[in-house]
Amino acid sequence: MFDLDLWREIFQSINKNKTRALLSGFTVAFAIMLFTILFGIANGLENTFEKFFIRTAENAITVRFGTTSKPYKGLKIGRQVRPSNKDLDYLEKEFGEDIQYMSPKISRNYQVSYKKQKGGYTVTGVAPDYQYIEKAEIKNGRFLSLKDVNNKEKICVIGRLVEEDLYLKESAVGKYIDLEGVQYKVVGVYSDGGGDSQERVIYLPYTTIQRLYLGKDDIGDISLTYNPNLTVDQALALVEEMTIKLKNRFDVAPNDQRGVRIGNQVLTAKKRLDNISSGLGALIPIIGFGTLIAGILGISNIMIFIVKERTKEIGIRKALGASPKSIVSIILLESILITTITGYLGLLIGVGILESIGSSLERYFITDPSVSSSLLFSATIVLIIAGTIAGFVPAKKASKIKPIIALRNG
Known part of the structure; x- marks a missing residue:
């Protein structure tokens, strides 16, 4: 049942101890805000990588034919390489599966x-x-x-x-x-x-x-996409093999870069970006969850301090007949209330910062930085649970202290 007197007492406690409430609330809000901004920037970088490949399919490559730049097999330099319909059939036969x-x-x-x-x-x-x-x-x-x-x-x-x-x-x-x-x-x-x-x-x-x-x-040229199940390294190997076979087919020197060439700059860039993305994918969660852990530790230390500060108050409550359960409840509910409100406030600040600076971050290759609501909700719940646990342990311990000892220590 909803206990109006209990909640009135909680709000009175927060009102009388504004500095204590602000200190614990700031820790939670800052942790959620930083978590939101970090993950938003990470998502913005991933959006940039995706935008880089929007012009064509990510697995697209182009086979280009031009004029030979080196003599080969008795053939003169400057010969025009002219592919025809039968070369499409050749590629299909040689590389159909890929x-x-x-x-x-x-x-x-x-x-x-x-x-x-x-x-x-x-x-x-x-x-x-x-x-x-x-x-x-x-x-x-x-x-x-x-x-x-x-x-x-x-x-x-x-x-x-x-x-x-x-x-x-x-x-x-x-x-x-x-x-x-x-x-x-x-x-x-x-x-x-x-x-x-x-x-x-x-x-x-x-x-x-x-x-x-x-x-x-x-x-003219030939555009194709390789099998999407191929890794980037396998695709690069396919490009290399295809280049060798086509040069042999058209009697183009192996070191001739103009007669037959396959544009694999996108593949090379994609490999580099995949490596960067993988690194970010591993680093950002570590930083983000490290921020959450720092927030949890901060809440724990503050709650230990709060409970110790309220030792005399706990002794008076016990002397007046308050049960250990009611003492634990009031401390826990106060901790949950502060964590929830300030956590949501930190979330709003983080999202607001991302929205306000989002367009200016494009110069740093960060496009549309944002965070999914489910991730933010999960992070907030984690902090609320952490705040609950952080408050429960010292509150439970304090509730077992004898009134005379609590009053003497307070």
């Missing part, structure tokens, strides 16, 4: 128009898999299909900003777009988190570009 998605990428700049609106855009021939490699999100309509590629259809998928530029307030899906005199039907509109430049690209079936503009089955 490849998740794969698409050629033939990019050209063309003048495009719709009615009176016109502009220059990047037109890229791709396969259906490219949607997942580039993380293109369909807003309206659909992406390219295998049927479109096989039939060399004159259809296209345009970026959100292309639709805004050329179609103004109209929907582009179902309408036609003029690509230097050739009409293409728009079957879809996509958005891309990689930025405005990525949303001003027009995708066509790569076979259509080969038929209408190249007159041969050249494929």
